[in-house]
Amino acid sequence: MPEKSATYLTVTGHRASTAESSRTRWLEMAIQQHQSALIAYAMTIVNDFTTAQDVVQDTFLRLCGQPQNRVENHLRAWLFKVCRNRALDHLRREKDTDTLQHTQWKKIAGHGLQPDESAQHNERLAAMMNILRSLPENQREVIILKFQQGLSYREISEITGLKSGNIGFLIHSGLKHLRDLLPADQS
Amino acid sequence: MKLTPQDPRLTAYHLGELDAEEARQVQAAIEADPALQSAIEDLNSTTQKIRSSLEFPDRSLSPKRVQELLNQAQARSLKTSAPRAITHRLAIAACLAAIVAVLVYFWKTSSSDAEGTPTTTMIPVEKKVPAVLMPAPSPLDPNHADGRHSESIVTLPDGRNLPELRTRLPWLAAEASVIQLPISAGRASLPWIQQAVRLERRWPHAAEVRLEEILNTFALQFPAVVAMARIEKPAWHPDQRPVAATQRAAMLSAEMIACPWRPSSVLLFTKLTASPNAACEVALAYHPNTTGIQHIYLLGYDLPMAQNAMTLPTHVPAGGGVVLALEIQRTTPDPNLGQLVWSANGEQAPSITLQYLLDKEPSKDARFAAVVCAFSIWLRQPTHEAIDADLVLAMAREVSELNMPPERADYLLLVQQTIVGTLPAR
Structure with a gap:
């Protein structure tokens, strides 16, 4: 197929092959579609907008390392699961003396x-x-x-x-x- | 089904979590019991309060964070694909060397045959464009009129050197009772357009845009109506006695959708596929219902300026086939649009009666094919009376979804880059 060896510029200005460009586009679409919901969800756990952004960025970073075909069929659930784990990890690090059950929700209000x-x-x-x-x-x-x-x-x-x-x-x-x-x- | 207002199935029903059969039973129970109806109203009110309280404002990652993510993705992608890229480059270099050797051999042979007069015409080639794997030219090329496609590595020539094409005129239904349709198409046009828009940042030349070639780049299915041509299985017995069995020779399918750019028209998509095991000879014709139809446009298949008619090939290679798009302009709402009549290896195949049902939901493939048609027509004719950039963008947005095949998503991106990108004024 011609697409496999064709190279061109992506929307973000990178020169990339079609496969790379398609993956970057997939990631862009995932970010565009899920970032708002993930930030809101992370906020309910960490209760801080900047930390929630860190957690969501970390979540998408982990998505970069995943083979697309392994996650695309359940992308939303996968993202929320990773986001939840990253947010709880953050709470654990922040308050390592508290029990998880205590810290998990104590800042939620x-x-x-x-x-x-x-x-x-x-x-x-x-x-x-x-x-x-x-x-x-x-x-x-x-x-x-x-x-x-x-x-x-x-x-x-x-x-x-x-x-x-x-x-x-x-x-x-x-x-x-x-x-x-x-x-x-x-x- | 016996239910009480405290039953968790009532909540599951309200939240749409029951399967169809269970939901039907719960629905029946609710209709018969006022206490359950009141419980559902309670649930509705509670869930509405919770939803509205938990609503969150639209939040985004900062552009800097998004850019960091994309850079990381790019870096990871390059890291993992580097060994493959090297292998690919080596393979391409080896292929190029082989092709050059073959060309030199044939050039020398033909030169000596023609007593020293070289007969090869060199096509001017842009040296800076990347080498891409491309199929042979479309069946309009007489050298490939049988519809077979060979693949070779070539560089994309400058599109300005392609022969000028003129838009095909429609048939007047009252005068054309049988319209012979092509059964083959090339695949060459899309890389030209990608190169023009993404690398050269210019509008594609009209001659680079071949609708039928772009349409046939994608794997499309139109299973709304299907007909199959069967032929006798070849005899396998040593004494050649007939085996009294048949095998599939080819399949024809069709789908009709409302034409997005002309409300009175219907878009007819057909797909012809030969059996993967054997090539066959196919003749395909459209017999329009002449009473309710005014014009019939075969979309694409524009003719070179110097050519008045196209000789239609009949050979379909094993596994080969074609997707066609026709715009049928109606004068009455009569759903009968006529018939597709075809034969395989000289045997008449079951014809397809075209009944256009207004309330039938179009398939994703048909909607995507309509975007391909609209964009190609608009690229060829920017002043088309019914298709403009806004319509093409709106159609592209409508078919866009998260999990679409990458080649389709890439095509929609190309549409977007062409229309709202940074190309100079047309």
Whole structure:
């Protein structure tokens, strides 16, 4: 095929073969498509925008080292799984004296939100995070993955290692609990 | 199915996590029970509150971080591909040496035959362009009129030296009851366009743009309607007794979609494929329904200026074939667009009746093929009455998706680079 030996400039100005260019483009598309969701997810764990960016950059860096055909069929779940592990690693390094379960969620309530966020949004997110703190950590995690990120039970299972049936039960009972805690006028 | 409002299946149903059969049963149970309906309303309200509270603003990595990532990716890619690149270069050098040796041999032979008068015409070649592996010229070249494609390593000649082409005129349906269709196409055009846009930063010359060649670069499937031509299996018995069995000789498939640039038209895509085991002789014709159709355009297959008609080849090599695109301009909404009639090795094959169903979802391949057609037509005719840059970009955006084959993604990138890139004014 002609494409294999053709060389040309990529959008970022590099001279590359088609295979290299196609891989770079794939990476660009992955970044474009998932960066926002991953930053939001990392924020719920590390609660700091710059750290969340570090975590997400590290996640994409790991994607660079993966063969495309090994991850492209479950890219979203793979990215969230790596992002979660990188974020938890960061917390471990930061607070190595605390237990993981303690550090994992202790900063989740909205302290590190950016100044350019609307006050109303901050307030609402902080209130929700406070409510979520009343749930066990695995339940909190599946609820964030389901309702913030819109992931399926199968993807959540791949990320957290929990079984689909268990995820269904955690979400069901979590919703029941949250229904009683959420203020009536919040919608 | 018996359900209570506390059943986790109700939540799973609400979140779309049940399979179709279970979802149907839960749906039936909900319709029959007001308590379940109220539970679903509760769930709906709770999940809406959670979703809206957890909504996050659009955040991006800084451009510097993205650039760092892409540089890292590039570095890793070069590191891993270096040994392969060296092998490739050695292989290309060896092939070039072999080709030069063969050319020198033939040149010497023909020179001596013609009493010292060289008969070879040298094609002017741009020395700076990279060597690429290219198929032979399209079947318009009389030397390759049988549709066979040989592959050789050549450098891309300057597109300005290609023969001028003129756009093929449409058939008037009232006058053309049988339209013979080509069964072969080259693959040469796309590298020319890539070279023009990406390396030379210029608009491709009209003669470099051959729609049918670009379309046939991609592996496209149109399985909406399929017909198969079967032929007798060759006798294997020593006394040549017939084996009373048949084998597939060729397959013809077709799909029709609404024409994105002319609402009254239908785009017909056909794909002819010969069996991978044996070549065959194929004749393919379109018999339009003459009452509801005005014009029929065969997209691509433009003719050289000096040529009035194209001799159609009939030979399809084993595994070979062609994808064709026709624009059918209708005057009435009659779904009957006529028939594709064809034969393989002289045997009549089952014809395909073309029924255009308006509500049928077009396949991804057909939508991609439509982008290829629109972009090629626009490149050839920038002042086309119905296709402009905005339409081509919109069509490209519509078919773009994350996990598309790399060659298609690369093509869409080429469309984008051509239209919104840094090419000089046309």
